[in-house]
Amino acid sequence: MRNSTLDSPFQPHSGISHLNSTLFDINQSDVTGTVNMASPGAVADAICSILGKRYADFDEVLLRDGFLDIEDIFWGRMPGLLPCDTPYHDLRHSMSTALAMARMVDGYEAVHGGDGPALGAELATLGVLLALFHDVGFIRRLSEAGINGACLIREHEQRSVDYMRGYLAAGPLARYSELAELIHTTNFAKCTCEILDGLAPRLVDLGKMLGTSDLVSQISGRYYLERCRHFLFQEFVAAGADRTTSPSGDVVILYPTPEDLLRKTPGFYEHLVKPRLDGDFSKAYRYIAAHFGGGDPYANSIQRNLDFLRGMIERNDFSRLTRKPVPLMPLPAA
Numbered sequence: 365m366r367n368s369t370l371d372s373p374f375q376p377h378s379g380i381s382h383l384n385s386t387l388f389d390i391n392q393s394d395v396t397g398t399v400n401m402a403s404p405g406a407v408a409d410a411i412c413s414i415l416g417k418r419y420a421d422f423d424e425v426l427l428r429d430g431f432l433d434i435e436d437i438f439w440g441r442m443p444g445l446l447p448c449d450t451p452y453h454d455l456r457h458s459m460s461t462a463l464a465m466a467r468m469v470d471g472y473e474a475v476h477g478g479d480g481p482a483l484g485a486e487l488a489t490l491g492v493l494l495a496l497f498h499d500v501g502f503i504r505r506l507s508e509a510g511i512n513g514a515c516l517i518r519e520h521e522q523r524s525v526d527y528m529r530g531y532l533a534a535g536p537l538a539r540y541s542e543l544a545e546l547i548h549t550t551n552f553a554k555c556t557c558e559i560l561d562g563l564a565p566r567l568v569d570l571g572k573m574l575g576t577s578d579l580v581s582q583i584s585g586r587y588y589l590e591r592c593r594h595f596l597f598q599e600f601v602a603a604g605a606d607r608t609t610s611p612s613g614d615v616v617i618l619y620p621t622p623e624d625l626l627r628k629t630p631g632f633y634e635h636l637v638k639p640r641l642d643g644d645f646s647k648a649y650r651y652i653a654a655h656f657g658g659g660d661p662y663a664n665s666i667q668r669n670l671d672f673l674r675g676m677i678e679r680n681d682f683s684r685l686t687r688k689p690v691p692l693m694p695l696p697a698a
Contacts (some may be wrong), residue, residue, distance in 0.1 A: 391687070394463060395584050395661040402692060404435050407459040411466040411492060414655075418470050419485035426536060430493050433531075434458060437503055439694055446504040450513045451691035452595035453499045453520075459692075460581040464652070464662065465495035468573045471651030483566055490532075490540050491570050495577050497531065498547045500524050514599035521551040543567065549575030549645075552636065556644040572645040579637055580649055584665035587689040589673055592629060593682075594689055597622040623682050630674055 392402040400406040408431040415422045433442075438455040440447030448454055469488045476482035483491075501523025502513045516523065528544035548554045549571045556575065560568045582588060597619060600606040606619045619625040641649060653660040676682050 391586060393586070394460065395586070395665045399463065401456050401460060401463075404431050404455070404459060407431070407463055411463060414466045414470050415485065415488055415492070418473055419481060419488065422485045423489060423536070427489055427492065430496055434496055434500070437500060438692075444506055446506060446509060446513075448503060448513065448693040449696075450502045450599055451693060452591055452599050453502050453513075454595075454691040454693040456692035457582065458496055458499055460585065461498060461577050462492050462496040464577040464581040465573060466492050467655040468577060468648060468651040469570075471654030471656075472569065472573065474654045475651060483570065486537060486540070487566065487570060490537055490543060491546075491574060493532075493537075494528060494544065494547055494574055497528050498524055498550050498574070498578060500527050512602040514602040515604075517599070517603040517605055518553075521548055521554070543570075546571040546574050550578040552640075556640075569648070572648040573651065576641060576645045576648040579641060580652070580662045580666065583633065583637065583669060584662040585669075586665075587687065588669050589626065589629075590685055590687050590689040592625060593622040593685060595691060597625045600625070626673060626682065627677055630670060630677070633670060
């Protein structure tokens, strides 16, 4: 399936991935240390292996075309679109979300499948594609060259929904095009119950897994703390999301420095993320453990990241964050 702009029909893809030759580096791997998250080809291989083993009728070409499409979009090779310029919401984040989604879908089938698949190959592939494209709304159109993609933060979910509705409608999953709305499960500003109201139980579960995959893939990342410090803070400032307006009309800076953003991250997790994972999404993350046969490397990595962060906050010393994350996006011209 192909789509050339956020509005218009797709065009044929440009060919093989330009990033698949990236050398493996354990620091660039997923939480299991087995998948090179700097290589779209490696991530596609991992997901195709998961779904191919689970479903005899899995359409591997459809999924691999999706990876070619998303890479072309983020690298600015899709007509009508500009390259990704958001270092936190980069291609790695999209692929990490898709990989977590594939693992959850597989675990879901292990728990609920019984004598046959509970979701089936088509809905599983749909869920992974929605995860892969869930932040495509950050990608700017040619007419938006004057703004930073981060400025689209308040509307990017709806842009992603609109894009995927057209993308799906033009391919073999056309009958599921309206389910692009499930992308709004990644939107904190939307009530999950309203998004999922009236859907069949398995579609409700698919939406909850999608919202879960977006959160756990981020917070479990090997460079999550560094990416918040160097990239998410940068995006918040560009979007004006680092400030609010008081009732008296004064501008209040929420995060004066990257370290202030980090100081508020444990509270963000405890008061917003965890209730969403446990309540709104009904602990869908439990399907990750089912996929791995009992253990949950995502939960373990999240705990390590938060424990490490809390220790730095207690000492008021962030000097141990010495690693420099590298975004998976085109570098600006010199």
